[in-house]
Amino acid sequence: MVKKIKVFSAAGLLLASLFSVSVLAAEENPNNVPLEKEGIPVANAAENVAPAVHNVPKEQNAPALNYVNQPPLIPHSVSGMQVTKNVNQCLNCHSAENSRITGATRISPTHFMSRDGAISPNASPRRYFCLQCHVPQTDAKAIVPNEFKPLPGYGQ
Structure with a gap:
């Protein structure tokens, strides 16, 4: 009976140590992403992930486009602006009617075309x-x- 208790205790300790090692490994690499690519070790995977929130300048001039047909970039913060299937707060300033009043860039006429034209x-x-x-x-x-290098005559 004592021998069975010792065997179960040893097995329990072994299981606990294996479990704790796997938890520690999961904390180091939570998404189970391979940390090496083509034999080159990645120093720290967390350093290679973009932060979720950035500092957006309050207002700036419209940035130059980098390539033909690039959608214009937004020169202001959109934090807290609601864009859902029922409400699009961008149109409060950028609609054809309101852009004359607000001075904001007008929504492109292409945005009013269906896929059939x-x-x-x-x-x-x-x-x-x-x-x-x-x-x-x-x-x-x-x-x-x-x-990125644009073709001559296109972009900057």
Whole structure:
């Protein structure tokens, strides 16, 4: 009987130590992402993840476009602005009617076309959610250097 208790105690301790090692490993790599790529160790996976919230300048000039047909960038914060299937607060300033009053950039006429080319008096559902294409600029530090070079005569 004593021998069985010792065996069960040893097995319990072994299980507990294995469990604690796996928990520690999960804390170091919570998404179970391979930390090495092509044999090059990644120093710290957390350093390679962009922060969730950035500092957005309150107002700035419209940033230059980098390529042909790039959606214009948003030169202000959109924090707290509601864009749902029922409400689009962007249109409070950027609609055709309100842009004359507010001085904001007017919504493009292409946003009123259906995929069949029919013109509607309201923004097309496929172009209604502004943040699908238009993004605010931030002063976040780049994770990797930008090596994009536009074709001669296009972009900057």
